[in-house]
Amino acid sequence: MLKNYLLFDIDGTLINTGGAGLRAMKSTVKSILGNENLLTGYSFAGKTDAQIMNDMIRRSGLDDKLEELSKLLSQTYIENLKTNLKNSDNFRTYPNVNALLDNYQKNETYELALLTGNFETGAKLKLEHAGLWKYFKWGIFGNLSEDRVHLAKNALEKITVKEKRVDTKKIFIIGDTTNDIRCGKAIGATTIAFTSGFEPEEKLRNCSPDFMVSDFGELYDIFNNNN
Ligand SMILES: [Mg+2]
Numbered sequence: 001m002l003k004n005y006l007l008f009d010i011d012g013t014l015i016n017t018g019g020a021g022l023r024a025m026k027s028t029v030k031s032i033l034g035n036e037n038l039l040t041g042y043s044f045a046g047k048t049d050a051q052i053m054n055d056m057i058r059r060s061g062l063d064d065k066l067e068e069l070s071k072l073l074s075q076t077y078i079e080n081l082k083t084n085l086k087n088s089d090n091f092r093t094y095p096n097v098n099a100l101l102d103n104y105q106k107n108e109t110y111e112l113a114l115l116t117g118n119f120e121t122g123a124k125l126k127l128e129h130a131g132l133w134k135y136f137k138w139g140i141f142g143n144l145s146e147d148r149v150h151l152a153k154n155a156l157e158k159i160t161v162k163e164k165r166v167d168t169k170k171i172f173i174i175g176d177t178t179n180d181i182r183c184g185k186a187i188g189a190t191t192i193a194f195t196s197g198f199e200p201e202e203k204l205r206n207c208s209p210d211f212m213v214s215d216f217g218e219l220y221d222i223f224n225n226n227n
Contacts, residue, residue, distance in 0.1 A: 001109060002163070002165065002166075002167055002170055003109055003110065003111055003163065003170070004109060004110045004111070004170045004171075004172065004223065005110075005111050005113060005155075005159055005170065005171045005172065006104060006110055006111070006112050006113070006172050006174065006223065007113050007114065007115040007140075007155055007171060007172065007173050007174065007189075008112070008113070008114055008115065008116075008136075008174050008175075009046075009114075009115060009116055009117075009173075009174065009175035009176060009177075009180050009194075010114065010116045010118055010123055010126060010127065011116075011118070011126075011176075011198075012175075012176035012177065012194070012196045012197075012198040013094070013174060013175050013176045013180075013194050013196065014093065014094065014097050014127070014130070014132060015091070015092065015093050015094065015097075015126060015127070015130050015132070016090070016091070016092050016094070016196070017084075017085065017088055017091055017126060018088040018089060018090025018091045018092065019088065019090065020081065020084035020085045020087075020088035020091060021081065021084070021122075021126070022044070023080075023084045024077055024080035024081040024083075024084040025039070025044075025052065025077060025080075026039060027080050027084075028073055028076045028077040028080050029056050029073070031076060032069065032072055032073050032076055033056055033057070033060045033062070033069070033073075035060065038056050038059045038060060039056070042055070042056075045177040045178070045179065045198055045199050046117065046148060046175065046176075046177030046178060046179025046180055046199075047117055047148075047179065048117035048118075048142035048145065048146055048147070048148060048151065049074070049077070049117055049118055049119045049122060049142040049143075050070070050074075050117075050119075050142050050143060050144075050145065050146050051117070051142075051146035051147070053069075053070050053073045053074060053077070054066060054070055054146055056073070057069050057070060057073070074119060077119075077122070078119070078121050078122060078125070081122055081125055081126075082125060085125060085126065085129050091129065091130070093130045093131075093132065094194075094196065094215075094216060095215060095216065095217075096215060096216035096217045097132070097216050098131075098132070099216075100216045100217075100219055100220070101132060101135040102135070103220075104223065105135050110223070111137055112135050112136050112137060113136055113137055113138050113139055113140075113155070114127075114136050114138075114139030114140065114141070115139070115140050115151055115152060115155050115173060115175075115180075115183070116139065116140070116141060116142060116151075117141075117142040117148060117151070117179075118141060118142050119141060119142050119143050120139065120141040120143055122142075123139060123141055138158070140152075140154045140155045140158070148179045148180070148182070148183040149182065149183045149186045151183060152173070152183035152184060152186055152187045152189070153186070153187060155171070155187070156168065156171070156187045156189075159171060168187055168188035168189055169188070169189070169190050169226070170190075171184075171187065171189040171190065172189065172190045172191075172192060172222075172223065172226075173189045173190070173191050173192065174192045174194060174219070175192075175193070175194065176193070176194045176195070176196045176198050176199065176204075177198060177199045177204075178199060178203055178204060178206075178207045180193070181193055181204065181207040181208075181209045182207060184209075185207075190210045190211075190226060191207075191209040191210050191211070192209060192210065192211045192212075192213060192219070192222065193205075193207070193209040193211070193212045193213070194213055194214070194216075195212060195213070195214045
């Protein structure tokens with residue numbers, strides 16, 4: 001029997017850091033690039049951490065130092081994220097997430113993994129804070145590329161190496177932004193939009209995800225009926 005792969009986004013899908021991620025990014029940009037306003041009007045939705053940082057460097061006109069600055073930004077961001085997570089009063093896991101992950105982790109026909117724009121260290125910090133890190137067997141993280149579609153292609157490659165035969169419809173991509181849906185479609189996966197409010201429902205609907213849900217409790221029927 002072919003395995004089902006459940007690939008989850010993190011922010012706005014499993015958890016809401018209560019602004020900790022944004023605050024960490026803001027203070028990082030301010031301390032390294034000297035200008036917090038670079039982030040004004042910038043949309044984070046579905047972007048990889050590498051993309052956000054490189055965009056800020058480009059906005060500062062410091063493209064010639066991209067590699068060096070991007071390394072410095074990511075190191076500083078991780079340190080700032082630690083502090084901000086500790087102090088985030090509004091950090092929360094979305095309802096029914098724990099129960100769903102617990103349920104499918106025990107089922108051998110499902111494999112739980114991450115497909116996220118977060119750097120691996122950032123993803124681990126956020127999910128350990130929520131007690132969710134233990135559920136995921138592997139992950140494709142934002143360190144790999146600025147482009148989420150590349151991340152999805154990497155995930156497909158990884159699954160292809162593991163399996164002799166791959167049915168891409170048995171790869172479920174669950175995320176809260178249009179970028180999650182687009183990257184899922186790029187590899188022929190089953191796409192599920194989770195409407196947590198980071199992006200308007202209308203925008204998500206326009207990307208024609210296979211399913212739209214507003215609660216993790218709705219995912220059981222989708223996973224059980226589509227394999
Ligand atoms: Mg997200």
